[in-house]
Amino acid sequence: MKIAILSRNPNLYSTRRLKEAGEARGHDVDIIDTLHCYMDITQSRPNVRYHGEELPKYDAVIPRIGASVTFYGTAVARQFEMMGTFNINESVAISRSRDKLRSLQLLSRKGIGLPRTGFANKADNAKDLIKNVGGAPVVIKLLEGTQGIGVVLAETAKAAESIIEAFMGLKANILVQEFVKEAGGADIRCFVIGNKVVAAIKRQGAEGEFRSNLHRGGSAELIKLTKEERSTAINAAKVMGLNVCGVDLLQSQNGPMVMEVNSSPGLEGIETATKKDIAGMIFEFIEKNANNASNKTRGQG
Ligand code: ADP
Numbered sequence: 001m002k003i004a005i006l007s008r009n010p011n012l013y014s015t016r017r018l019k020e021a022g023e024a025r026g027h028d029v030d031i032i033d034t035l036h037c038y039m040d041i042t043q044s045r046p047n048v049r050y051h052g053e054e055l056p057k058y059d060a061v062i063p064r065i066g067a068s069v070t071f072y073g074t075a076v077a078r079q080f081e082m083m084g085t086f087n088i089n090e091s092v093a094i095s096r097s098r099d100k101l102r103s104l105q106l107l108s109r110k111g112i113g114l115p116r117t118g119f120a121n122k123a124d125n126a127k128d129l130i131k132n133v134g135g136a137p138v139v140i141k142l143l144e145g146t147q148g149i150g151v152v153l154a155e156t157a158k159a160a161e162s163i164i165e166a167f168m169g170l171k172a173n174i175l176v177q178e179f180v181k182e183a184g185g186a187d188i189r190c191f192v193i194g195n196k197v198v199a200a201i202k203r204q205g206a207e208g209e210f211r212s213n214l215h216r217g218g219s220a221e222l223i224k225l226t227k228e229e230r231s232t233a234i235n236a237a238k239v240m241g242l243n244v245c246g247v248d249l250l251q252s253q254n255g256p257m258v259m260e261v262n263s264s265p266g267l268e269g270i271e272t273a274t275k276k277d278i279a280g281m282i283f284e285f286i287e288k289n290a291n292n293a294s295n296k297t298r299g300q301g
Helices: 013-024 067-082 091-098 100-109 123-132 157-169 227-240 268-274 278-289
Strands: 002-006 028-032 060-063 138-142 151-154 174-178 186-193 196-204 219-222 244-252 255-262
Touching (some): 002 013, 013 028, 013 268, 013 278, 060 067, 060 278, 091 227, 100 174, 100 255, 123 157, 138 157, 151 157, 157 174, 186 227, 186 268, 186 278, 196 227, 196 268, 196 278, 219 268, 227 244, 227 255, 268 278
Parallel strands (some): 002 028, 002 060
Antiparallel strands (some): 138 151, 138 174, 186 196, 244 255
16 A cells, blocks of 8 residues: 655654555555645535645645644645545544643543532632642643643642742633542553553653653653453544554543543654564554544544
């Protein structure tokens, strides 16, 4: 098959591995820089242009769209969908999962376990916001943050109030969340491909760090998921409408809680820890699904 990877950087581990794995399975794989794609949306025959030429017709596209380019990246992905190209994660699903509040609202509607979370636009009710999620300690998160940046643990109600006021004073969008202490600075990354958890790792934060992000010095170990953890991850992916994603769970006293669903999960940490060919599995999914029915929305979302 002819397959395009939408990625800004061909040297990233995940991008490299996807190209390698696709070619090893006999596919013709191109890496296309999302931000260099352009298109004429008034044309009756949708196409995508790249460096002065029309791109060939691809059978499938793998979007690896960074958080900072979500807006343009999802528009490019949508254009491929309009052309009838199978997009493994549809643009509507990517947009949905990128909006933390929207995701949490959708997950809660389906009864999926979540940390108690509050959000507000003004700081005048900060005290009540904190009380409502169970009181201090609380975790305060910038909605636009990634890789643990902008995630703060406020140990006392006073500290939490000040942080909320400071963030809101800067007009930053935040959420306030119950601190799941029993998670012990660890979380679980479940890698989901087409209704199956194909790999999972437990990430443990560095000594004295409540954030487990590998980018922040966390370490990864293998974990055997419980049935409940597995079904929570699969359900979260379904609610988001993502075929390929990383679901991050906290192990709480009340069972697994979903923190985030990531539409471009990194391959390096999970492939290194599990020694599994996850990139190959993504192509296996494409091989099985690209021909029948393809996308649900056909770019209409
Ligand atoms: P990002 O998307 O920036 O990685 P996360 O929301 O995933 O931010 O938070 C980063 C890390 O902080 C998580 O991986 C987890 O280890 C820890 N963390 C986040 N929220 C909570 C919480 N409510 N309770 C306990 N730990 C948390």
